[in-house]
Amino acid sequence: MKFFLIAGEPSGDQLGAALMAGLRQLLPDVRFCGIGGPLMMAEGMESLFPMDELSLMGIWEIIPKYRHLKRRIAETAQAVQDQVPDALITIDSPDFCLRVARLVRAAQPDLRTIHYVAPSVWAWRPGRASRMAEVIDHVLALLPFEPPFMQAAGMTCDFVGHPIATQPIAGRDEAAQFRTDHGIATDAPVVLCLPGSRRSEVGRLAVRFDEALMRLRDRVPEIRVVLPTVPGVSQMVREMSRRWPVPPVVVEDPAHKRAAFAAADLALAASGTVSLELAANRVPMVIGYDMAFLSRLLIGMLLKTDTVTLVNLVSETRAVPEFLGRNCQPGPLATALQATLEDMSARKAQLDAMDLTMQRLGRGGEAPGLRAARSVIAAVTRG
Template sequence: MSQVLTVMLVAAEASGDSLGAGLARALKARLGDGVRFVGVGGEKMAEQGVQSPFDIAQLSILGIIEGVRALPMVKRRVAETAALAAREKPDIAVLIDSWGFTLRVAHALRKLDPKLPLVKYVGPQVWASRPGRARTLAKSVDHLLSIHGFDAPWFEREGLPVTTVGNPTLIRDFSTADPARLRAHIGAGATDPILLVLPGSRPAEIKHVFPPFEDAILRLKAERPNLQIVMPLAATVAGMVKERIAAWPFPVHVLEDATLKDDAFAAGTVALACSGTVTTELALAGCPMVVGYRLGPVSYRLVMLVFKSPWVTMFNIAAQDMVAPELLQTDCNGPMLASAIADRLDSEEMRRIQIEAQFQAVAKMGRPQVDPAELAADAVLKVLADRAG
């Protein structure tokens, strides 16, 4: 191992970019100038010194058919990632989420250097679909950093060592979020209802999910002129969304500042959210929500053949109940979304009951006692120490 530890971090989506940035910060806190980072990531990882050779937005692929179409591009990016490793000669590689891309990167890195320790950060949800992926991963990497305690047995019985670090989303602290600051920023009155709209962080989600979201918003705004529309946007899709809403006949408050996003989560009366990590964040902030999601029709049929859970929202799965309504595929349409949101805008009691149920459901997911990034950093250094020993 070189005197300065070289860590390769590879993330292909916004959520993975956040995980990678947190891990990089934790490693720098321990090693200072004794560590440097190379790899693939987004804006947050770039702030920690990871200079990505390409824009990861193009890897945010949604759906099986879309994935097949994108395969030539994915293979090119895998080759570029392997070439980066060949140049930089990392001491360890951490491959974050994004199953299809990072599995291919794992195989490419293993071929390049069979001795390079490979760590997967976030395992595939084998408890919900395709349990065979546990065996595939065990053959492809040396260690798994899991964010859910119930993941470990699935992989350990295939011989893959697992360290459960916890879900970093669950340590989000909204205690300093200021709803009044958000209202002042957007010029909203004290009693104006606020609809948060979170259309996803992948370009493909904007393609499939945004049209029914747009229909719902236009319906709600026509009936409620004082309804404030607030959109906290991920950097990966901000440009696309801004183009789509530019012609809307009313103002939309787009937020890209992290502090204002927290304020918005705490200030929202109701949220319309694309299924994903953001639903857990909204629940922690005490915002009731309606969850929507769409895939291409063929991809959806194929996914439903292997997906075993009756819910897609993580805290619904934890609660084993429909705590937040999920309107998926054909149910994810303007009239049905607008109706579910209107019910909550009109009933303070319905909002109160849902917020409490969301809190209880999130509690079942298990709030980490230690920052998961710290545990992940410890695990990465232990993998290296064990290999050196």
């Protein structure tokens, strides 16, 4: 079999590489073509053009590149037709991928189309599923409650597990070494601060998270704050903590980040996939998030659920406190952090919800990449 895969972001590159490895395990003679990053290229793909060209976020980043992206969409759709694959597999990045799929569907209506990562129609804009169904036959879902939404729109869908459930986790020895390396006492509460991985998120949340942690420090002076971050926002993260009397530990290296998660007692985090990463490491958390005023109004009108925290959604609880929009303020955040640190019943409720979440996401089962590969093969062979 031959597959044309498209990934537009590093997270998609990770999913695509795991899927390719799974397909090669089941189909030793499988062939790949398409667009991917270094991980997919390491699995044998020769990328049509650099994946970085598609890693754009926000309208102001896209507008200057619009003509170029439009050419890339047409070029990619033509490449699919030229390669004659058994299926087109698009991975997240719907603004690019689904436009390619639409052109391909018009030219090759019988080609099987598969999309990896279901849109969050359970949260807002349910019409996206119906529009996706016009060009996509089958969906690979990361969350266990997503298939019914896709099936209702007319697509087949399999839950294939979330990669977070199989990521390596540091042990007690690494956690103890992290404390030793950074001069943190064994009985000092370690609080992670995670204000996001995008500049817009950090810019909006940093001041509020900073003030919330200062207030928590006034109430619990012995806490030590650790700021895990990524290169694109590390300088902004360092700036947010300059006035602290006890400097936080800033961590960029992935191995050190795993050790920091293992050593942590509590986290203040932006909403997103990081809540699942914290759950995998059993770190009780408080979630805060806000966005631009007009976006906040729009999302507020369209939101279909009373929580956006994935741990709450997957576990079907409301164990993780969250403060969104105008409610994301230092005072309530600090109060919730103190309660989450000191209230043993609240901590147990979170830990139970986290364990259930990881179980439902596939911890201990077959690797998501292999499950996704089985789903792809089944979707193609049933025609």
